[in-house]
Amino acid sequence: xxxxxxxxxxxxxxxxxxxxxxxxxxxxxxxxxxxxxxxxxxxxxxxxxxxxxxxxxxxxxxxxxxxxxxxxxxxxxxxxxxxxxxxxxxxxxxxxxxxxxxxxxxxxxxxxxxxxxxxxxxxxxxxxxxxxxxxxxxxxxxxxxxxxxxxxxxxxxxxxxxxxxxxxxxxxxxxxxxxxxxxxxxxxxxxxxxxxxxxxxxxxxxxxxxxxxxxxxxxxxxxxxxxxxxxxxxxxxxxxxxxxxxxxxxxxxxxxxxxxxxxxxxxxxxxxxxxxxxxxxxxxxxxxxxxxxxxxxxxxxxxxxxxxxxxxxxxxxxxxxxxxxxxxxxxxxxxxxxxxxxxxxxxxxxxxxxxxxxxxxxxxxxxxxxxxxxxxxxxxxxxxxxxxxxxxxxxxxxxxxxxxxxxxxxxxxxxxxxxxxxxxxxxxxxxxxxxxxxxxxxxxxxxxxxxxxxxxxxxxxxxxxxxxxxxxxxxxxxxxxxxxxxxxxxxxxxxxxxxxxxxxxxxxxxxxxxxxxxxxxxxxxxxxxxxxxxxxxxxxxxxxxxxxxxxxxxxxxxxxxxxxxxxxxxxxxxxxxxxxxxxxxxxxxxxxx
Numbered sequence: 001x002x003x004x005x006x007x008x009x010x011x012x013x014x015x016x017x018x019x020x021x022x023x024x025x026x027x028x029x030x031x032x033x034x035x036x037x038x039x040x041x042x043x044x045x046x047x048x049x050x051x052x053x054x055x056x057x058x059x060x061x062x063x064x065x066x067x068x069x070x071x072x073x074x075x076x077x078x079x080x081x082x083x084x085x086x087x088x089x090x091x092x093x094x095x096x097x098x099x100x101x102x103x104x105x106x107x108x109x110x111x112x113x114x115x116x117x118x119x120x121x122x123x124x125x126x127x128x129x130x131x132x133x134x135x136x137x138x139x140x141x142x143x144x145x146x147x148x149x150x151x152x153x154x155x156x157x158x159x160x161x162x163x164x165x166x167x168x169x170x171x172x173x174x175x176x177x178x179x180x181x182x183x184x185x186x187x188x189x190x191x192x193x194x195x196x197x198x199x200x201x202x203x204x205x206x207x208x209x210x211x212x213x214x215x216x217x218x219x220x221x222x223x224x225x226x227x228x229x230x231x232x233x234x235x236x237x238x239x240x241x242x243x244x245x246x247x248x249x250x251x252x253x254x255x256x257x258x259x260x261x262x263x264x265x266x267x268x269x270x271x272x273x274x275x276x277x278x279x280x281x282x283x284x285x286x287x288x289x290x291x292x293x294x295x296x297x298x299x300x301x302x303x304x305x306x307x308x309x310x311x312x313x314x315x316x317x318x319x320x321x322x323x324x325x326x327x328x329x330x331x332x333x334x335x336x337x338x339x340x341x342x343x344x345x346x347x348x349x350x351x352x353x354x355x356x357x358x359x360x361x362x363x364x365x366x367x368x369x370x371x372x373x374x375x376x377x378x379x380x381x382x383x384x385x386x387x388x389x390x391x392x393x394x395x396x397x398x399x400x401x402x403x404x405x406x407x408x409x410x411x412x413x414x415x416x417x418x419x420x421x422x423x424x425x426x427x428x429x430x431x432x433x434x435x436x437x438x439x440x441x442x443x444x445x446x447x448x449x450x451x452x453x454x455x456x457x458x459x460x461x462x463x464x465x466x467x468x469x470x471x472x473x474x475x476x477x478x479x480x481x482x483x484x485x486x487x488x489x490x491x492x493x494x495x496x497x498x499x500x501x502x503x504x505x506x507x508x509x510x511x512x513x514x515x516x517x518x519x520x521x522x523x524x525x526x527x528x529x530x531x532x533x534x535x536x537x538x539x540x541x542x543x544x545x546x547x548x549x550x551x552x553x554x555x556x557x558x559x560x561x562x563x564x565x566x567x568x569x570x571x572x573x574x575x576x577x578x579x580x581x582x583x584x585x586x587x588x589x590x591x592x593x
Contacts, residue, residue, distance in 0.1 A: 022370075024372075025464045029499070033397075035438060038083060069095045070093050072406040092108050105286075105290075117385070122311070128264050131271075138175065141170055172357070175248060176346065178346055272323065362377070368433070376432075380420070388411075400427075404419045445592050457498070501527060
């Protein structure tokens with residue numbers, strides 16, 4: 001029978017644990033990338049729900065969807081060789097299936113149907129620069145490679161309000177949408193080139209004299225000759241200028257001495273075998289060409305000229321998926337360069353959004369992980385041009401992405417991101433669960449040295465990472481000791497979670513007597529532990545400076561003989577079976593039972 005005092009202490013402890021802080025993983029994946037797409041019950045259920053949702057969508061002729069006049073292709077892809085395509089869906093609007101409407105275009109959409117991309121072209125442009133030249137020049141001034149901008153840079157010294165400070169603009173700030181340059185020059189949104197003077201006056205604008213120096217000159221789209229005032233100084237909050245991709249195209253031509261289109265074809269199209277991707281003027285018989293004949297021909301054929309690197313390209317859903325897969329696989333780039341590319345360049349005024357090179361970044365909080373600060377970063381680029389919408393979205397934590405291409409003579413507002421929202425609601429929780437299932441099947445179980453050291457690894461649906469339980473070393477409770485050493489005080493509710501580092505190395509097997517070479521036995525996989533006392537109260541809502549999620553500060557905070565206590569190594573055989581684990585500091589192998 002508990003004494004009154006002991007019972008009170010127990011109640012206080014239980015009350016504290018009920019409001020305990022959730023687990024705080026480092027940024028990035030909390031499990032290895034899933035490979036069990038076909039066997040995962042969560043994935044199968046999500047795909048069934050998606051099929052039903054798209055069937056319903058394809059019958060919706062409301063203004064929000066306009067299924068009767070909107071054709072689209074949609075694909076979910078992965079870096080897995082076994083399941084490179086997880087889900088695909090193609091919709092041909094009834095209005096686009098008639099030969100007299102499609103003007104020589106396809107009568108039925110499929111994986112090879114070509115659409116226009118709009119600003120999704122910018123991903124190709126930056127990818128091509130990185131494949132050709134890396135990012136070593138990204139902190140250099142653009143005037144070094146586009147000398148025509150030097151004269152314009154001098155004007156900004158006297159009048160920074162009326163002129164872009166090109167001398168302070170770097171190559172990387174252009175790619176990262178941080179240049180402070182005008183959005184376009186004499187093209188998109190320029191009313192003097194899209195409406196006549198009388199119409200402009202009726203809209204409330206003043207009449208302009210033809211000799212006015214601020215009027216854009218037809219056929220001259222050089223940003224250096226622009227009279228537009230800069231929206232911001234260099235490296236500001238991002239205004240997303242199209243000139244930020246036109247100008248690097250000039251620079252790369254200067255550096256490499258070859259035309260931009262040739263560079264694109266040799267560094268991206270041919271290595272990835274993108275047979276249905278075109279820099280300009282794609283054959284209409286490969287594309288979906290919606291709308292009345294005169295309008296649709298113009299929407300399909302018109303070119304952006306010098307702004308082609310910002311929004312002119314054409315591609316198919318299959319080729320866009322190949323592109324996304326190659327980025328996450330680092331097919332054309334060194335992995336470290338890919339990692340630098342998939343990072344924010346700036347924050348925005350929206351707390352869960354940022355911008356990259358030239359990504360739009362969404363920070364998605366997974367509500368299914370109720371007891372963990374689980375944030376998934378999605379790297380996307382959307383585009384719109386004429387009758388076409390596009391979107392590429394990468395989820396590097398899972399090695400999964402999806403692409404959306406749409407065509408309609410009257411596109412619904414945000415049609416591409418609306419499709420993405422419908423997808424993510426089903427897909428993200430399923431991917432997290434599939435990754436957890438894979439981690440449990442691969443790493444879960446009992447490990448022991450057969451004498452005085454052992455531990456158990458488990459996973460929980462509502463918590464991130466591999467959980468370590470019952471960790472004993474030399475008959476000592478390491479579950480408690482490790483958290484005390486990391487925190488610097490006695491732990492009430494010690495928790496240890498392991499997270500993948502992305503580091504592994506091949507482990508050679510025994511020598512093959514016939515070949516004289518070592519046989520490949522498997523690999524050694526590194527995981528990082530986070531030691532936490534979950535007795536720390538959860539800060540909801542969050543404080544201005546105090547936090548219950550600062551685990552990134554304390555990684556490798558405790559070492560023994562120069563080896564980190566929070567580093568674990570798993571030995572994996574050639575079939576993918578885990579057979580042992582070792583803690584770096586304790587230097588103890590424990591075999592899986």
